[in-house]
Amino acid sequence: MNKNLLLSLFLTVIVSIVIVLGCRKATDDSQIVVVYTSEDQVFSEPVLRDFEKETGIKVKAVFDTEEAKSTGVMNRLIAEKDNPQADVFWANEPVRAEVLKQKGIAAVYRSPSGRGIPDVHKDPEGYWTGFSARARVFVVNKKVENKPASILAYTDPHWNGKGVIANPLFGTTTVEMAALFTLWGDDKAKAFMEDMKKNNVGISTSNGESTDFVASGQYEFSLVDSDDAVSRIRQGKSIEMVYPDQGEDGVGCLIVPNATVLIKGAKHPDNAKRLIDYLLSKATERKLAFADCAQIPLHQGVETPAEVKPIEEIKVMKVNYSEVAKKMQEIQPYLKQWVGF
Amino acid sequence: MAKKPVLISIVVVLAVIGLLPLLVMFLRSVTVEGHFSFAAYEGLLASKNKWILLKHSLTLSFLTTLFCAIIGVPLGILLAKTDMPFRGIFVVIFTIPLLIAPYIMAVSWFNLLGREGLLARFWGERTAAVTSEFLFGLPGCVLVLFSTYMPVVMLLTITFLKTINPRLEEAGKIVSGWPGVLKGITIPLIMPGILLSCLLVFLLTLGEFGVPMFLRYNVFPVETFTQFSAFYDFGAATAGAIPLALITALAILFERIFLRKKTYQVKLASEGNRTIVICLGRFRKWFAISVGILCFFMVILPLLLLVLQSMSFNAYARGVDLAGDSLIRSLSYAAIGASMLIAIGFFCGYLIHNRSLFLWRSMDSLTVFLFALPGTLIGIGLVLLWNRPATNFVYATPIIIIFGYIAQYTALTSRVTVSMLTQIPASMEEAAQIVGAGWLRRIGSIVCPLAKRGLVAGWLIAYIFCLRDMGISMLVYPPGHDTLPVRTFTLMANGPADLIAALCVIMVLATLLPLGILTVVFRSRGLTE
Numbered sequence: 001m002n003k004n005l006l007l008s009l010f011l012t013v014i015v016s017i018v019i020v021l022g023c024r025k026a027t028d029d030s031q032i033v034v035v036y037t038s039e040d041q042v043f044s045e046p047v048l049r050d051f052e053k054e055t056g057i058k059v060k061a062v063f064d065t066e067e068a069k070s071t072g073v074m075n076r077l078i079a080e081k082d083n084p085q086a087d088v089f090w091a092n093e094p095v096r097a098e099v100l101k102q103k104g105i106a107a108v109y110r111s112p113s114g115r116g117i118p119d120v121h122k123d124p125e126g127y128w129t130g131f132s133a134r135a136r137v138f139v140v141n142k143k144v145e146n147k148p149a150s151i152l153a154y155t156d157p158h159w160n161g162k163g164v165i166a167n168p169l170f171g172t173t174t175v176e177m178a179a180l181f182t183l184w185g186d187d188k189a190k191a192f193m194e195d196m197k198k199n200n201v202g203i204s205t206s207n208g209e210s211t212d213f214v215a216s217g218q219y220e221f222s223l224v225d226s227d228d229a230v231s232r233i234r235q236g237k238s239i240e241m242v243y244p245d246q247g248e249d250g251v252g253c254l255i256v257p258n259a260t261v262l263i264k265g266a267k268h269p270d271n272a273k274r275l276i277d278y279l280l281s282k283a284t285e286r287k288l289a290f291a292d293c294a295q296i297p298l299h300q301g302v303e304t305p306a307e308v309k310p311i312e313e314i315k316v317m318k319v320n321y322s323e324v325a326k327k328m329q330e331i332q333p334y335l336k337q338w339v340g341f
Numbered sequence: 342m343a344k345k346p347v348l349i350s351i352v353v354v355l356a357v358i359g360l361l362p363l364l365v366m367f368l369r370s371v372t373v374e375g376h377f378s379f380a381a382y383e384g385l386l387a388s389k390n391k392w393i394l395l396k397h398s399l400t401l402s403f404l405t406t407l408f409c410a411i412i413g414v415p416l417g418i419l420l421a422k423t424d425m426p427f428r429g430i431f432v433v434i435f436t437i438p439l440l441i442a443p444y445i446m447a448v449s450w451f452n453l454l455g456r457e458g459l460l461a462r463f464w465g466e467r468t469a470a471v472t473s474e475f476l477f478g479l480p481g482c483v484l485v486l487f488s489t490y491m492p493v494v495m496l497l498t499i500t501f502l503k504t505i506n507p508r509l510e511e512a513g514k515i516v517s518g519w520p521g522v523l524k525g526i527t528i529p530l531i532m533p534g535i536l537l538s539c540l541l542v543f544l545l546t547l548g549e550f551g552v553p554m555f556l557r558y559n560v561f562p563v564e565t566f567t568q569f570s571a572f573y574d575f576g577a578a579t580a581g582a583i584p585l586a587l588i589t590a591l592a593i594l595f596e597r598i599f600l601r602k603k604t605y606q607v608k609l610a611s612e613g614n615r616t617i618v619i620c621l622g623r624f625r626k627w628f629a630i631s632v633g634i635l636c637f638f639m640v641i642l643p644l645l646l647l648v649l650q651s652m653s654f655n656a657y658a659r660g661v662d663l664a665g666d667s668l669i670r671s672l673s674y675a676a677i678g679a680s681m682l683i684a685i686g687f688f689c690g691y692l693i694h695n696r697s698l699f700l701w702r703s704m705d706s707l708t709v710f711l712f713a714l715p716g717t718l719i720g721i722g723l724v725l726l727w728n729r730p731a732t733n734f735v736y737a738t739p740i741i742i743i744f745g746y747i748a749q750y751t752a753l754t755s756r757v758t759v760s761m762l763t764q765i766p767a768s769m770e771e772a773a774q775i776v777g778a779g780w781l782r783r784i785g786s787i788v789c790p791l792a793k794r795g796l797v798a799g800w801l802i803a804y805i806f807c808l809r810d811m812g813i814s815m816l817v818y819p820p821g822h823d824t825l826p827v828r829t830f831t832l833m834a835n836g837p838a839d840l841i842a843a844l845c846v847i848m849v850l851a852t853l854l855p856l857g858i859l860t861v862v863f864r865s866r867g868l869t870e
Contacts, residue, residue, distance in 0.1 A: 034820045042836040060821030063831040083730050085737055085820060205557050216456055231835060
């Protein structure tokens with residue numbers, strides 16, 4: 001019995017090593033592409049699986065968690081700058097893609113599938129290309145009669161204590177704040193943020209939580225991503241979606257497209273380019289429009305469900321994503337201090 | 342002849358896998374752009390937020406430990422020493438939360454107390470708002486972690502009660518009733534065991550990451566993860582972990598000074614498994630009902646709701662489709678991890694028990710220290726150490742996950758080995774040595790066969806901890822190698838509730854089924870009691 005036990009233990013160790021080494025061999029296979037994505041797994045994985053089915057190329061993915069605030073995989077890419085593991089970064093907003101460009105982690109690739117996408121949603125030098133966008137919208141509880149129409153509602157005494165916003169240190173809320181800093185200048189933007197504080201704006205941990213707070217009536221309105229709003233509306237929650245600042249004097253609604261980045265030093269560059277072509281295609285934009293994330297196609301003429309407003313009908317905030325990316329890194333100490341981190 | 346090289350190899354393996362990542366992290370935290378700097382630590386002392394986090398971490402750990410002790414000790418006594426009916430079933434049911442990833446219990450409680458939970462359906466939104474407020478924050482974290490870790494206190498109480506010499510209680514019974522015997526003899530005798538279990542719960546809670554993150558209660562392990570993942574600030578992540586490391590070191594010191602040297606009035610071998618049973622008489626039924634109610638609300642109801650939430654064929658079909666590969670990976674990595682852990686832990690435990698090398702005390706402290714550290718911290722250390730082209734054979738493969746398991750969980754198997762070896766007389770190995778058996782032969786022919794039950798138990802414990810691990814796996818998994826707990830967690834971002842519930846149920850089954858099968862197999866071969 002003792003010999004059997006020892007033998008079993010040694011066999012297990014040997015089998016373990018074989019399995020682990022086997023896994024390593026699989027990683028070396030040329031018919032794969034490695035993608036890191038900050039797009040929610042529940043939305044990105046079906047698209048990646050379709051790509052696998054259509055091309056026969058195996059996709060190995062690393063997904064972000066809600067708690068990593070959509071920056072976990074970006075930081076992993078930065079950590080792996082000298083030892084790249086990923087071929088493609090599918091970012092859920094372009095600013096982090098721009099950060100990768102600025103840190104020398106992205107490579108130039110102008111995909112033929114991206115030709116129909118307006119230039120404003122692409123990096124002029126070709127380091128990233130945007131597709132399927134979210135809009136930064138208000139969710140407002142249905143019981144509220146006069147709905148807020150501008151992000152300045154956050155500083156309006158009428159809405160004192162009634163608004164909530166996701167922690168501006170993370171995710172698309174950071175992008176929105178950085179965009180306002182580039183648009184208004186530091187002084188006006190800081191004054192806006194201080195006024196928000198004075199107006200007792202609540203801070204939630206995520207856009208999803210903000211939406212749930214508004215749906216439950218704990219707060220009356222919040223600035224969130226359109227996918228958070230649409231998914232809750234489809235679930236029958238008591239909220240409405242309002243595109244902010246659509247008037248003549250309004251700054252417009254911030255549009256946050258997904259972005260694809262080819263990673264510098266990618267081990268499977270050809271497969272990576274095929275994946276990028278696939279993600280930027282009209283077919284993928286259609287899929288993401290009809291999925292629960294309800295994203296807005298950037299190609300013209302892509303069919304959308306009724307609740308997804310075509311991009312042409314939205315007054316878009318005019319921002320330069322490159323400037324926003326630089327500003328986002330610059331204002332992080334201020335945002336930390338603002339939140340009390 | 343082979344003894345020293347083997348044991349030194351184990352020391353080297355643990356130093357490279359467990360200690361080196363921490364040293365690299367520390368060095369990185371005191372280096373800014375190639376220069377020596379304490380900037381990260383200055384920030385730590387100056388930050389008010391860090392003190393709040395420390396308060397949160399300590400409060401959560403203290404309250405969880407307190408409730409675990411208040412309920413776990415009496416429950417352990419009831420289940421080990423009385424004639425209450427259904428004791429075996431209660432032990433099994435109460436232990437389930439300990440076997441599964443803690444955040445699954447959090448999801449289960451969320452299905453009961455959340456804004457759209459069961460209570461909301463029966464008692465309306467207002468009640469749900471109150472219960473949701475309760476759940477998301479300190480009270481909710483305490484509730485979930487109490488239901489998860491209470492079995493630690495309960496099981497150790499049961500174990501230590503079985504070691505008491507029954508003659509001492511019999512002597513006490515001559516002059517006093519059971520309350521007096523329990524107060525004056527039984528509980529004082531098992532007090533080191535109770536304190537050890539409390540220390541374990543305290544440290545496990547202190548390093549817990551998934552539950553506070555899910556319930557939005559900011560504690561140090563969450564902060565470490567955020568600093569690394571969201572800000573990519575290695576320095577701040579490391580510096581932020583220092584208070585936890587100090588508390589852990591203090592806890593180990595406490596255990597060294599106050600618990601190790603305690604003498605136990607253990608029973609003689611001739612006493613066998615004999616324990617004196619407390620007859621509850623007419624209260625027997627009422628105790629069973631009370632424990633049954635506690636069991637229902639603490640374990641059955643939350644898990645039942647999880648099952649109900651997942652009750653759709655589509656959810657399970659989608660769950661298997663989305664996470665089938667992750668499940669297989671989880672089971673494989675846990676089995677591999679447990680096998681490596683039992684091999685390394687055995688020799689490490691042997692080294693500690695026999696004090697074979699002068700480093701024995703350091704090895705013991707190192708493994709316990711690593712066990713008590715947040716998994717996120719160990720994960721960051723592993724990334725820092727192995728993320729380079731020359732070491733891609735580790736970093737880009739599941740070996741890095743296995744290394745994480747070894748770094749964090751060796752204490753489990755080494756401690757099991759130590760406790761097992763204390764029951765094997767040294768004379769047996771010495772006798773074999775006299776007749777010329779070499780060390781490896783003595784280990785293979787004498788020690789291992791005598792310790793086989795402990796080895797099996799150690800393997801099972803290691804398997805469970807590897808299977809439920811999330812802190813390390815989340816940070817280090819290579820592309821395409823995510824485990825089921827990680828996949829469930831990433832799918833939580835906007836994933837449908839029924840799918841998440843189905844994945845949690847699959848995770849529970851994936852833990853309990855192999856465990857049940859292995860227990861049956863081992864029992865049929867006489868390897869477990």
